[in-house]
Amino acid sequence: MVALYRFLLLILLTLPAQAERCVVDDINHTVCLPKPAERIIALSPGATELLFAAGAGSKVIAAVTFSDFPEAAKALPRIGSYNRFDMEAIVAAQPDLIIAWKEGNPREQVAQLRDLGLPVYHGDQRDFQDIASTIKRLGVLAGTEQEANAEANRFLEGIEHFRQKYEDAAPVRAFYQVWVNPLMTANKNHFIGHALTLCGGENIFGELPRLTPRIGVEAVLAADPEVIIAGGMAEDDPGWLDAWRPFSNLTAVQRDNLFFVPPSTLQRPSPRLLDGIELLCRNLETARGRR
Secondary structure (H helix, E strand, O other), rough: HHHHHHHHHHHHHOOOOOOOEEOOOOOOOOEEEEEOOOOOOEEEEEHHHHHOOOOHHHHEEEOOOOOOOOOHHHHHOOEEOOEEHHHHHHHHHHOEEEEEEEEOOOOOHHHHHHHHOOEEEEEEOHHHHHHHHHHHHHHHHHOOHHHHHHHHHHHHHOOOOOOOOHHHOOOOEEEEEOEEOOOOOOOOOOOOHHHHHOOEEEEEEOOOOOOOOOOOHHHHHOEEEEEOEEOOOOOOOOHHHHHOOOOOOOOOHHHHHHHHOOOOHHOOOOOOOOHHHHHHHHHHHHHHHHO
């Protein structure tokens, strides 16, 4: 019995201490946790989806409004919206990790959270590799590496499928409408722009410097896209497209190439982007058939 005790004690003494978990986020800050996160708050709907994709859904304790996927996310307590959150509620929840959205969250509030000593990971996914990398890094912070790596790889394999399928497709001049008032689109460096390119689309505003530039109706009319794709105020509301129908000189209107894509599938940087890309590619293929 004494020998067995000494053997077990030797094993315990030689086991490595749980390693600190560190990743570099998308603003080049190193985020380190002494152990896997157990109480995570997501400050954007996209961040919520990425956490669930990384296998950390059970560790998310609160999220912002419109965090509606997967189904379990709908039941999460709300701590405000992505552009104005409830600081007192966040602090009271005692999170050990916060996932922020670099381009969408109010910088002063995120800075306040960091000043309070709360670990903040800043996300800024601009292309497909960024999305996969974020899933993997969140897996490291949450201790769910195996599931996160598998999902990241599945996502990239899906992207490669579309790349091969449409690499020789004839170009289609396209306008993607991100928002209505002000009228906004996405340039070629935004993941939406990458999705257009993947499907053989030619983004008529791809060269604009801002990721999500504001434009005027006159600019769309002058560019005369062959296709107009829009999200909307809701998942099944194609109303934004109706505003383009009176412009009968537009090629997109003449050929009835006005297509709706549910916004959450193409405007959130998550693996569900594959669903949006599938619909987007199908729409552009329809437009090719109407030439």
